[in-house]
Amino acid sequence: MQDDIPTEAAKYASPPCFMHELSPECRVEAIRSDAWRDVLRWRKAERKRLLDARLALTQHDREARSSRIASMLDVTTSDYSGRIVGTYWPFRGEPDLRNWGTQVFERGGHIALPVVIQKGWPLEYRIWTPGDPLERGVWNILVPAQGPSVQPDIVIAPVVGFDEAHYRLGYGGGFFDRPLAIMQRKPWIIGVGYAQSRIPTIYPQPHDIPMDVVFTD
Numbered sequence: 001m002q003d004d005i006p007t008e009a010a011k012y013a014s015p016p017c018f019m020h021e022l023s024p025e026c027r028v029e030a031i032r033s034d035a036w037r038d039v040l041r042w043r044k045a046e047r048k049r050l051l052d053a054r055l056a057l058t059q060h061d062r063e064a065r066s067s068r069i070a071s072m073l074d075v076t077t078s079d080y081s082g083r084i085v086g087t088y089w090p091f092r093g094e095p096d097l098r099n100w101g102t103q104v105f106e107r108g109g110h111i112a113l114p115v116v117i118q119k120g121w122p123l124e125y126r127i128w129t130p131g132d133p134l135e136r137g138v139w140n141i142l143v144p145a146q147g148p149s150v151q152p153d154i155v156i157a158p159v160v161g162f163d164e165a166h167y168r169l170g171y172g173g174g175f176f177d178r179p180l181a182i183m184q185r186k187p188w189i190i191g192v193g194y195a196q197s198r199i200p201t202i203y204p205q206p207h208d209i210p211m212d213v214v215f216t217d
Helices: 033-055 059-076 098-106 177-182
Strands: 084-086 110-115 124-127 134-136 142-144 154-158 188-192 213-215
Touching (some): 059 188, 059 213, 084 124, 098 110, 110 142, 124 142
Parallel strands (some): 084 154, 188 213
Antiparallel strands (some): 110 124, 134 142
């Protein structure tokens, strides 16, 4: 289902020590450097907690949840003809949408996979057709061995965590936000993840870019 987060969402496992000082109205404003260090420490701990919970799911459970997410994607957008869809190769228990990606291709869409050029740089998307060669990239993730760099019309963004304002908690490298910030036109950004990854807020900062919608199992 599309996740409309209730106000009674669960409390944080370990909120940053200064968070009581921030009102909801100023959450996206820059904060002082020592407070930002607290946010980074909190995000690191929350990221580990959420990843541990995700990896604890059985393979069968992840497959069932991934199938439900794929169904939600098709309910929202069924016409992919001529569109470039930036999807991903699953990593560390992420929802596996590879079969869904193949269906996008069969319906006339184009698949693009993210490639991390090097740490600290924006990733780029490369066109990939099922059957094209893949190679091991950064973190040993499979990426297209060749293919042109493109700008997707739709970006499917896997989340480690997500909040009620559709801000994404990722792996901490900023790989998704950086390319989105420099794209000539903004793609439609769809977050995908498990419902258990929902948190009240990630305490977004000015460099964080919200997703347009989030789909969960």
